[in-house]
Amino acid sequence: MRFSMIFEAQLASPTPDRERQLLRDCVEQAVAAEAAGFDGVWAVEHHSLTRYSHMSAPEIFLAAVAARTSRIRIGHGAVCMPFNFNYPTRVAERIAMLDVLSGGRLDVGAARGATAQEAALANVDPERTYAEIEEALRIIGRAWQEETFEWHGALLDIAAPEGNERHTILPRPVQRPHPPLFLACTKPDTVRRAASYGVGALIFGFAGLDSVRLQKRMHAETVATRTGEEFVSSVVNDSFIALAPTIVLDDAAEARRVGARGQRFFGESIGYWGGRRPTPAGDHTHDDDNIAYMRRLAAEMTARYDRGELPMVKDRSLAAANFNIDHAYGDAETAIDYVRELEAAGVDEVMCLIQMGTVEQEICLETIRQWGENVIPRFRPPGTADPSARPGIRAAQEALAATASATASASAPVVSA
Numbered sequence: 001m002r003f004s005m006i007f008e009a010q011l012a013s014p015t016p017d018r019e020r021q022l023l024r025d026c027v028e029q030a031v032a033a034e035a036a037g038f039d040g041v042w043a044v045e046h047h048s049l050t051r052y053s054h055m056s057a058p059e060i061f062l063a064a065v066a067a068r069t070s071r072i073r074i075g076h077g078a079v080c081m082p083f084n085f086n087y088p089t090r091v092a093e094r095i096a097m098l099d100v101l102s103g104g105r106l107d108v109g110a111a112r113g114a115t116a117q118e119a120a121l122a123n124v125d126p127e128r129t130y131a132e133i134e135e136a137l138r139i140i141g142r143a144w145q146e147e148t149f150e151w152h153g154a155l156l157d158i159a160a161p162e163g164n165e166r167h168t169i170l171p172r173p174v175q176r177p178h179p180p181l182f183l184a185c186t187k188p189d190t191v192r193r194a195a196s197y198g199v200g201a202l203i204f205g206f207a208g209l210d211s212v213r214l215q216k217r218m219h220a221e222t223v224a225t226r227t228g229e230e231f232v233s234s235v236v237n238d239s240f241i242a243l244a245p246t247i248v249l250d251d252a253a254e255a256r257r258v259g260a261r262g263q264r265f266f267g268e269s270i271g272y273w274g275g276r277r278p279t280p281a282g283d284h285t286h287d288d289d290n291i292a293y294m295r296r297l298a299a300e301m302t303a304r305y306d307r308g309e310l311p312m313v314k315d316r317s318l319a320a321a322n323f324n325i326d327h328a329y330g331d332a333e334t335a336i337d338y339v340r341e342l343e344a345a346g347v348d349e350v351m352c353l354i355q356m357g358t359v360e361q362e363i364c365l366e367t368i369r370q371w372g373e374n375v376i377p378r379f380r381p382p383g384t385a386d387p388s389a390r391p392g393i394r395a396a397q398e399a400l401a402a403t404a405s406a407t408a409s410a411s412a413p414v415v416s417a
Helices: 016-036 058-067 088-101 116-121 126-142 188-197 209-225 252-273 290-306 332-345 361-379 391-402
Strands: 002-007 040-043 073-080 106-111 181-185 200-203 240-248 328-330 349-353
Touching: 002 016, 002 073, 002 361, 016 058, 016 361, 040 058, 040 106, 058 073, 058 088, 073 088, 073 181, 088 106, 088 126, 106 126, 106 200, 116 126, 126 181, 126 188, 181 188, 188 200, 188 209, 200 209, 209 240, 209 332, 240 252, 240 332, 240 361, 252 290, 252 328, 328 332, 332 361
Parallel strands: 002 040, 002 349, 040 073, 073 106, 106 181, 181 200, 200 240, 240 328, 240 349
Antiparallel strands: none
16 A cells, blocks of 8 residues: 655635745645555646635645655646647657656656536637547557657647757667556546556545445446557556545544545635636635535535436436545544555555645644554564655665666556556
């Protein structure tokens, strides 16, 4: 079992000064995560979503984290891959540069971009996003297979001008032929797509344990029946990573109160940009009974689904996803029990969501400490309390660096979960 954190850079009551402090705080949390024994940190990419996410340039954030750490993996969770957000060859160059500067610690996820707001900012055609993500992943999967590169695909034709040498994608990543690839999966259907492509699944965990179990079954079924024709790379990654909202304090009741308030902000702020709700209450929810509020809202959303009022929601468990608060909110034993359920479901990595818009920095840091001291060690083999000594990451990086000049195997080796 691996453990990581994800950063949205959420901000209640935003001002420029608060935004600057928030980004510095997120870097501090990531550094603390390495010290606490986490295996990785991930950063989202969103644009123009005030309050919900101020993480518009994750490659720069991750570079800052890489510069202040030495072991922890850094991950795009995920790059917005439609071409107007990020042209595929530019993504390839940036991820290789970050992989080199981090010493081969990078993971790369792909995403569509969550909202019409973001699509409009970059003139992205929502009807083309899935096709563009797939082609972008195939380009990244091929970019360093040979010394020079060209691409002739369904959507893009990339070749050097007549009379010139073929393109070279520079620099070359440490991890060959490329860092591990993932797909952000906010819907169960996308889980099947990730398995078909042969990339890791980063799944949305807000709907709770039953939804995680369902998605893991879907993923395993697709892995068992796929033919390989849709693989985007010669290297297959079947990792299954589940997001887990969490606040852990000695005072379990206070942790639940803080977690419910933070998740209310999360749900209302993304709901606002989805066009379904008013501006999130943010700082004004401090004294509210957010636990009761969230449970009532979850029941209302489920009832709306049952009445057929949410036609875009394909699974009942997702109807109230943002407002389900049965997560790792409590003391360390609460989090341990939650992780045991995820482990039994077949999750390979628990991606902790701690930084929510109304959660104070000291509580984020205390939660990181609690996980490092009390939760993560319960899932480590004896004698591996120091993550830098674990073979799964350090030895893998050394092996990848030692074979950096090797070409990809045609037998499509599977990245171990």
